[in-house]
Amino acid sequence: MEGLPFFTFFCSLISSSIFLKFCVASDTITPTQSMVDGETLVSSGQRFELGFFSPENSKNRYLGIWYKSAPHTVVWVANRNNPITDSHGVLTISINGTLVLLNQEGSVVWYSGLSGIAENPVAQLLDSGNFVLRDSLSKCSQSYLWQSFDYPSDTLLAGMKLGRTSNPDLERYLISWKSPDEPSNGDFTWRLDTPRLPQLVVATGSTKKYRTGPWNGIRFSGIPVFPNEQHYSHIMIFDKENAYYMLSFDNYSANTRTTINHSGFIQWLRLDEHNAEWVPLYILPYDPCDNYGQRGANSICRNSRTPI
């Protein structure tokens, strides 16, 4: 922290965009700093980067998080439904302690909620891919004032919850991108449905399309064992207050993510050994049994690859 004032001063002296990239080489911003388009935050272990990006074939600017070393894959977008149309976006911490994204005119394009008051708020990009707002003295996850993991886009990372918690009182679900060029809310949602036994359901509007089959206590009955499953665990918390699904890992470097693509397919993916390609572990829908209500209530769907 000692070197920060000089660093900021240094940045304001050098306006060349080549140098700007190196100015915010840290993983945090504080209320006295802001991050402009061209600068990025990098998580401490170099796994994730946060900054402004344009999707292919688009000039719009979005604030997002992507893998730093894996193939450029955006895992979270702040202003997905409200793009900035030039490269003058600024991310900063407002007087009331929320994260705000401003455009050239200084209008608020996006801002984070807040679940408490921080004396000294800092925003930090963690190695898990979570962008958190916390008090500078507190690192405990219970006391985050806000976290991007609570507001997923189209991607579930290890440690993110899909479903409902009581504190904070939130339902988290994924919404597909409109198209590869357009992160705005697309046609498909992926959420945890809890009629009796929880199951994951893909829907368009109110029409349910695919599902994983109910949770059987260990896994979703319609999803087979993944290769290398010793490295991943499907976790389901289901009690009076909470109902959520989570994928957890023994090891962060075993990179995996789950996304809903813009045609409504759920893909559990793992990064190959060379950090070059995402390899599918499982794709939903896998077979006709995954289609919702295929044979009516209480019917049995038989196939050779997944349990009934």
Ligand SMILES: *[C@@H]1O[C@H](CO)[C@@H](O)[C@H](O)[C@H]1NC(C)=O
């Ligand atoms: C916090 O500040 C932002 C930006 O100035 C504003 O949009 C938002 O309403 C404020 N929130 C609260 C709780 O005052």
Ligand SMILES: *[C@@H]1O[C@H](CO)[C@@H](O)[C@H](O)[C@H]1NC(C)=O
């Ligand atoms: C995590 O995975 C990497 C790469 O597979 C391996 O080199 C490392 O030893 C693992 N660490 C732990 C704690 O298992």
Ligand SMILES: *[C@@H]1O[C@H](CO)[C@@H](O)[C@H](O)[C@H]1NC(C)=O
């Ligand atoms: C979505 O994923 C499925 C399964 O991998 C794939 O067949 C389909 O082409 C993808 N849709 C788009 C629009 O990329």
